Amino acid sequence: MSQDPRDPGWSPPPDPQYSQNSCDSSSEGYQSYPPEQPYLPEQPYPVDQPYSPGPQQTPVSRFEKRSAKGVISLCLVLCALGISLMLSWIAGTAMAASRRLRSPDFDSAPDDGSLVPSAADEFLKGAFTLVLQLVPTALGIAALVVGILACKHRNSKRLGIVAIIISVLAPVVSALLFMIAMAPSIEG
Known part of the structure; x- marks a missing residue:
């Protein structure tokens, strides 16, 4: 027989020193143990009950949490879009009226003695509404940031993506509406 x-x-x-018969159960310091029993772990739950998921495994419905x-x-982005579109229309029509009043063709002005707003007043009205565009700009930037943060949550990801898309497209739509409102005064 090999030694490997x-x-x-x-x-x-x-080894004669460690044989089975070398330990006498009657010697001092040794206790005899009962024959080994198979290990049966104590079960903390009843075996016959069906499995129920814990609170972390409960499925979340579409509308919960x-x-x-x-x-x-x-x-935020819908408020910013609404305010921006309204201000763009007002600014565009005011700038168009200012351009019409400054044009050398005053034949279209009424001669019945009614007051016509001056070109400077219309220009200031348009300039003031363009300055007010800072409000929807701030709302749009806030909506963009909150939309990006909303994309981190599984339940609000779609709304966050929609808000991001609208906040990116809102300035373009607002500028187009301003140009459309000002289009009648542009001579071709």
């Missing part, structure tokens, strides 16, 4: 422990038939050599960030970002 990796061989399949290898067994340790007998929705993050408010998506709704807030969508409301």
Whole structure:
């Protein structure tokens, strides 16, 4: 027999000092133990009950626990878009009226003695509404930031993406509406 422990038939050599019969159960300091029983772990739950998911595994419905960030970002961007479109229309029509009043063709002005707003007043009205565009700009930037933060939450991701898209497109739509409102005064 070989001495290599990796061989399949290898067994340790007998040692007379540690044989089974060398320990006497009647000697002092040794206690006899009952024969070994198979280990049965104590079960903390009844085995016959069906499995119920814990609170972290409960499925979330579409409308439960929705993050408010998506709704807030969508409301901010819609308010910004509405205010911006309104101000763009007012500024465009005021600038168009200012251009018409400054034109050398005064034949279209009424001669019945009614008061016509001066070109300077219309220009100031348009300039003031363009300065007021800072309000929807700030709302749009806030909506963009909150929309990006809303994309981190699974339940408000769609609303966040919609708010981001609208906040990016809102300045373009507002500028187009300003040009459309001012178009009648532009001579071709």
